[in-house]
Amino acid sequence: MTRKSRPYSLPSILPFLLVLIPFPLLLYLPMAHSTSTQLPLPAPALENQNLFKNYVVRFREYRMADDHSAYLAENLQSFQGWRWIERKNLASSFPTDFAVLEIGDGLRGELIQEIERLGRVKDVFVDSSYSRSLFFDGGGKSGFLDEKKRDGKIFTSMSFDEGEVRGRGPVVNDSLRLERKLMAERSQVTSLFGAERLWALGFTGVKVKMAVFDTGIRANHPHFRNIKERTNWTNEDTLNDNLGHGTFVAGVVAGENKECLGFAPDTEIYAFRVFTDAQVSYTSWFLDAFNYAIATNMDVLNLSIGGPDFLDLPFVEKVWELTANNIIMVSAIGNDGPLYGTLNNPADQSDVIGVGGIDYNDHIASFSSRGMSTWELPHGYGRVKPDVVAYGRDIMGSKITTGCKSLSGTSVASPVVAGAICLLVSVIPEGARKDILNPASMKQALVEGATKLSGPNIYEQGAGKLNLWNSYEILKSYKPRATIFPSVLDYEDCPYMWPFCRQSLYANSMPVIFNATILNGMGVIGFVDSPPTWHPFDDVSNLLSISFTYSDVIWPWTGFLALHMQIKEEGAQFSGVISGRVMVKVRSPPRHGESATRISTCSLYLKLMVSPTPPRSKRVLLGPIS
Template identity: 50%
Template sequence: MNVSTIICVINAISGLILFQCIPACSASDKDTFKTTVVPNEFIVQFHFKYFSTVRESYIQTKLLSSNITGWRILPRNNLASQYPSDFDILRILDGKKSSIEHIVKTVTSHPSVKAVVSQRSVQRTLAWNFNATLAYKSRRTLGIVRKEDVKHSRRVSSVLHANVLWNLGITGKGVKVAIFDTGLTKNHPHFRNVKERTNWTNEKSLDDRVSHGTFVAGVIASSKECLGLAPDAELYIFKVFTNSQVSYTSWFLDAFNYAIHRKVNILNLSIGGPDFMDSPFVEKVLELSANNVIMVSSAGNDGPLYGTLNNPGDQSDVIGVGGIQFDDKIAKFSSRGMTTWELPLGYGRLGLDIVTYGSQVEGSDVRTGCRRLSGTSVSSPVVAGVAALLISGAFHRIELINPASLKQVIIEGAEKLPTYNMFEQGQGKLSLLKTLSRFTLGAPWQS
C-alpha cells in the first residue's frame, strides 16, 4: 500500500504523544515562476502619490486634449482606492502597435508622470512531491513529557534555541510583520496575534487554499504545536497570490504601499522570480527600505547552478536567504550567486546574504496541525522570525534599527560553512545566539 494513502494512529505505550498521520505534499515545494507581459496593459507611474481623481485627471487631460480614445483606467477594488497612490493601470483597447506607442508617448509627456511601463503577471508553480513525508496533528496526553530532541528536530525554533530569548521575555511582542503570500485562514488556532488580513487579488476569499502562506506564517509566529520563532509578533497578512498562484505587479505595488502606510517593521516575501526588469516592482522595494521596512526574501530554488538568484532577494537592500539541510549541507535546490543584473557590462555582486534551514522544515498546516516543506520560501521566514525576535528585544534602541543595520548584525553573526564558497552560502549559516550577542554589543555597529 502506498504510504501516502495511509491514515495511521500511533499511540505510544508510554502515553506521551499521540500522532495522527495524514498525507502531505511536502517532500519538496520547489517554486517555479513564469513572468509574462500583459498585452495592452500599462502601469502609469507618477512622481508623487495622489488620490484617484487627481491621477485620472492627469491622464485624461493629456489623452483627451490630443483627441485620443480607445483606452480606460482600470479600477482597483481593494484598500488602495482609499489612499493616495503613485500609479494607475491603463488598458489600451486598440491593439495596433502604432496606437499603443502613441498613447504611451502622450501619457509619458505629462510632467507628473514618471514612466509608463508594461504590466506583468507571474504564475507560480509549487511542484508538490507526495513521496516521503507525512504531516501530523499532535496532542499531549497524560504522563511525563519528554524533552524535545533538538539534535533531530525539524522545528527551527528549537534548533536555533529561540527558547533562550523566550525565557528572557523576548517573543516578538510589538513587532509588526507583514507576510506577502497566499493568505491565512480566519481564526487559525496556531496564531494569537493576527492584527489584519487584507486581500489584494481579484478573489473574494481571504483564506489560504494553497497552504503556503499559512506555513510561512507558522514558521514566523505559530504559538501551538509546531512553534514559530516569534509567537507574539503582530501579523499583517497580505494575500497577493490567488488560489491558482497568479499575481500581478500592480497587486504588489498596492500591497507595498499599504504596508508602508501601516508602518510594518518586517516584510517577508517568500516568493521571487528571475525578472529584475520589472522596474516599478524594483523601485517600490527601494521605497520600502527608505521607509524603514526590513524586507526578507527567498533566494530562489533554481540551484545548484550559479547566477540563479531571484528578485528581490538579489537586491542589496533586501536580506536574500538561501537554504540548507539540517546536516548543514547546502540544499541542492538553493539558488547560488552571483547577480546577473550587471552582465555583460560589469561584474555581478554576491547577491546571496545568508543561508538557513529550508529542507523538511516543520510548520503550520492550512487549518490545524503541522506539516513539513522544503524550499528557500521556507528559509526566508526563518530569518524574518529571527529579525522579529531581535527587534522586540531592542525597542529601547529602535532608532538605530533599520534595514542596513539589522542586515549587518545578522550576516556578521553568521557561521561560515566549510567547503562552501561565498556564492553558495553568502556570509554563512544563520545563528540566532551569535547574532543576539552582536546585537547587544553597543551602537552603532561597526564591521
C-alpha cells in the first residue's frame, strides 16, 4: 500500500515530544535596516523611520537589478511609502532573482498584496536578522552569548576554552581529563583524523575552491598560502575579520601554521564576510552572497552558522538552489544541546552535510544539538541528523592576525569536516570532479565511511565520527548510485537505535514511523517511478504490514522515504524478530554524453522486535522507557 499524503501519528514521536516540552520557545522579531544606497523611488518622508521595514521580493526569473527596479516602479506607480534599496556588492554584476524594498507602515499590507499579484513576482518576505554579542567571563574564557534573539541566521557560538577541560559530567576522572587534554595539546586535529596519510599521497586540496561564509579574514594572514578573494556583503566598509570567528574557521580548513594545521593547506580560500562587527546579518546579504558563490563556481561552502528558522523560505530555497548547482555545503548542527529537536538550519536540510560535535573521549559534546529534524513533526516523524560528528572541543586554529588559540563548539566541528572534504575533493582528478562529486556522493562517502560510536544514539551522532581514510577509499572507486541513509533500522542495536529499540511492535498498536533520506549520487534530479517494496527474509516476517510515503521527485540530490510499520492481527501472540529489506528503484536522466538513463536500486535493512499484544490496561508500560 502506498500513501502519498503525510499522515499524522503521535506514538512514534512521543519520546521526542516529552524531551521537547522544556525547550524554550523563540520569539521572532524582524528588524528594519538599510543595506546600502537607496534609489529615489516614490516614498513619503515619514517622521518616524522605525515605521519602515525591509522586505525581500523574490522574482520568478533572474534579470539584472535595473530591470527588476523598472518593473516595480512601473507597476506600483499608484502606491507611496516604499522605495528600492540598491545593493552595491559584487553580485550586482550578475542577474539576480530578488530585490529589497523598504516599505512604510501605512499601507504595508495592501502594498505587499499588490506586489505579490504581479506576474514576475514569486513572493514577499521580511528581511530577517539576528544579533549576538561577545562576552568575557571571570574565568579567563570568552565566547558568543545570545543578546536578543530574532529570526534569521547566526554563527554558532564558540567557547574560548584555553585553560579548562570540561568532562561529560561530574563522574569523569580528573586524571583521565588531564590525559585527554595533554593528548589534545600534543596532537593536531588533522592527526587525529589521519590527514597525513592523504598528504603523503600528494593530496592537499589543490584547485579546490572553498567558500567560508563568516566574519571575513585579514589580507596577507601568515597562516594561509592561498587566499584567493575576500568579499564583503554587509553594510560595513571593511573586508577584515575583527572578531576572529571567520579566521579560525578558515584556519581549521586550510591553515599551515605547524601549531594549528588545517586539513587542506593548498585549498583556495574565498572569504565571504556576511556578519558585521556587531555580529548582525540579514537574509538578503546571504542571498546575494549565495548567488555570487553560484556564479563563481565554488566547490565547497562552510557555514558555521545556523538558526531555528527553517521557515525562512528565501534562505532555505536558496540553499537548495546552491546545492543544486553542485556546491557541497557543510554546516554546524548548532550549540543548543543536549535537548532533542534542537537542530539548526541549514544543517538540518537533507541536501546539506550537518555536523555535530564530540570531545576527545568520543562523547557527544553537551552543547551539540540533537535530532530529529522538526520540519516533519506535524506529520508524525522527523529525519536523522546530524549526518556525522567530529571533534569540536579544544581545537586549535588561527587567531585574527597571527598565532593559534583553542576553541570549542560546532562552529569548530563544521570546518573540521569541511577541511576534510576539501582534501577528499582533491583526490578526484580536476577534470572528473563535477562528474563524480556532488552533495549526495560526498555525503554517501562520509556516512558510509563513518565510525559508529558506542553510547550515543542515532539522533546524537548520525552515522558516527568522521573517518577520513574510509571516505577516501569509498571515493576513489566511487560509481554514481542512489542509497538510503540510514541504511539499517535494527531494533536490537541499542542504544544506537533509540527510541525504536526501546519500543517493540505489537498487533493493534499505532503505526511506528521511521523516516530515512534517499541520497541520489546519480544526478541533481531523480525519480521514484514505482512504490517501494517490502521483501521479508522468512514467512514469519510477513506478519509486518508496512506502507510508505516518499518523494516522487528527488531534488536537489535527496528525497525522503517514510516507513509506517504495524503488526497484522494474526501476529497478536507472536514474540520474536521480523527482518527483511525495503527496496526502492531510483532513476536519473543521463548525464552529458550519455544515452542511457541512470538507474539504481537501493535498500533499507529492517530488523524489528515484536511482542504479544498486551492487555489494553498495560499498553502504556510498553513505551520508550520500558
